[in-house]
Amino acid sequence: MKVDEIIELLDAKIVTGRICELKTVGFKHAFSSDLMSDVLRLTAENTVLITGLCNLQTIRTAEMAEIKLIIMTRGKKTDDFMRAVAEENDICIIETDYSIFRVSGELYKAGLLPIY
Amino acid sequence: MELKFEIEGGNFTGAGNASSEVKKTLKQLDVDNAKIKRIVVALFEAEINVVAHADSGIITVTIDDEKVEMLVDDKGPGIYDITKAMQEGYSTATRQVREMGFGAGMGLPNIKRNTDVMNISSVLGVGTNLKMIVYLNDTH
Numbered sequence: 258m259k260v261d262e263i264i265e266l267l268d269a270k271i272v273t274g275r276i277c278e279l280k281t282v283g284f285k286h287a288f289s290s291d292l293m294s295d296v297l298r299l300t301a302e303n304t305v306l307i308t309g310l311c312n313l314q315t316i317r318t319a320e321m322a323e324i325k326l327i328i329m330t331r332g333k334k335t336d337d338f339m340r341a342v343a344e345e346n347d348i349c350i351i352e353t354d355y356s357i358f359r360v361s362g363e364l365y366k367a368g369l370l371p372i373y
Numbered sequence: 374m375e376l377k378f379e380i381e382g383g384n385f386t387g388a389g390n391a392s393s394e395v396k397k398t399l400k401q402l403d404v405d406n407a408k409i410k411r412i413v414v415a416l417f418e419a420e421i422n423v424v425a426h427a428d429s430g431i432i433t434v435t436i437d438d439e440k441v442e443m444l445v446d447d448k449g450p451g452i453y454d455i456t457k458a459m460q461e462g463y464s465t466a467t468r469q470v471r472e473m474g475f476g477a478g479m480g481l482p483n484i485k486r487n488t489d490v491m492n493i494s495s496v497l498g499v500g501t502n503l504k505m506i507v508y509l510n511d512t513h
Contacts, residue, residue, distance in 0.1 A: 294479035297414045298486070310474045314421075317389030318474070321396070321417045323410055346393075 258284045258369055260326060260349060263305070266363050269328065269353035273340050279325060279349050287369040289361045293318040301372050307360050313339055320346045330357045374398075374437075380423045380430040382449065385473050388424040391432050392417040402436065404509060411487040412441050412507045418480045419445040419503055425470040426450065427500065439510065440489075445503040452495040459485065 260279050264271065282303060289307040290296050296306060296318050305326045306319055311333035319327055325348055329335060332354045335343075343350050353360060365371070376398065378391035396413045404412075416432070423430035427449030435442045457463050459481050466476025485491050490506035 291474060292477045292479075293474035294418065294477045294483055297418065297483055298479065312473060313386060314388065314473050314475070317393065317417065320389070321392060321410070321413045323406070 258364070258367060260284070260351070262367070263326075263328070263364065264351055266367060267328065267351070267353040267355055267360055269351040269355075271349065271351050272335055273343050273348070273350045279347075282325065284326060285370055286372050287361070287364050288372050289357050291357075296324070297322055299324075299372060304372065305364070305369065307357055307364070309333055309357055311335060311339075313342065315339075316342045316346075316348065316350075319343070319348050325349060326351070328353060328360055330355055330360050374402075374435070376432075376434040376436075378432040378434075380420060380427075380432060380447070382424060382426075382428040382430070382447075385424060388421055389417060392420050395434050398436070399441070404441075408507060408509055412443075415484045415487040415491075415505050415507070416443055416445075418483045419443070419505070421475050422480050422501075422503075423447045423449075425466055425473075425475060430500075440506050440508045443503075443505040445505075446500065447502075448500040451497040451499055451501055452493075453497065455493055455495060 284305045285303045286301045287305040291310040306324045307328045309331045316339050327350045329352045392413050399409045427447035430447035433444040452458050461482045462478040464476045464478035470476040488505040489508050492504040495501040
């Protein structure tokens with residue numbers, strides 16, 4: 258799935274700039290978690306992180322785990338510093354008012370695969 | 374090449390800065406991406422542990438052609454029962470740590486999983502010393 262399709266499906270908006278490279282990436286898997294150590298165990302590539310944990314450690318975790326797309330759910334808003342760290346590491350953040358459950362359901366229905 | 378970082382206990386804003394620097398350095402050195410991920414995931418977990426549990430810590434990362442060796446030495450309460458701490462799901466993290474997305478009891482198991490050598494020793498009331506090695510070629 259492409260990031261544009263995900264955004265449309267979730268009625269979400271991109272809050273980071275510099276994501277041109279990401280536009281062509283096909284995301285295959287998604288993982289929903291507010292626990293960052295669980296995220297750090299993932300080995301699959303091109304994974305989308307669905308989370309409601311909105312702090313700098315979410316971005317740092319994505320950086321270490323090679324996750325390039327974070328979906329912030331439940332209307333959580335990132336701050337300038339989080340977005341700057343994300344952009345520095347070529348990570349795209351999108352924000353949606355949908356819950357983790359709804360985002361997971363929509364993306365599963367659209368063909369993204371679970372990891373476990 | 375040696376990199377050294379001072380880690381401040383309780384400073385969650387700075388947590389991850391050392392791991393981030395190490396990742397950038399390894400990329401510049403053209404280290405294989407899968408190896409980089411193992412190294413920085415282990416180091417990040419260790420860095421979070423220092424921030425979450427200790428008063429202060431020093432991270433020393435030595436990179437040569439064969440391996441990346443990481444020493445994480447902290448001053449703090451130490452680990453009461455290392456065998457328990459190595460079990461998945463066991464955690465003594467505070468509520469604040471859990472609110473930051475950690476404290477699921479996966480830190481040390483994640484470090485073990487991502488390193489070729491992991492040695493940990495701890496003295497109660499003094500601190501914890503963690504040594505991690507990831508070999509860069511697969512002959513080890």
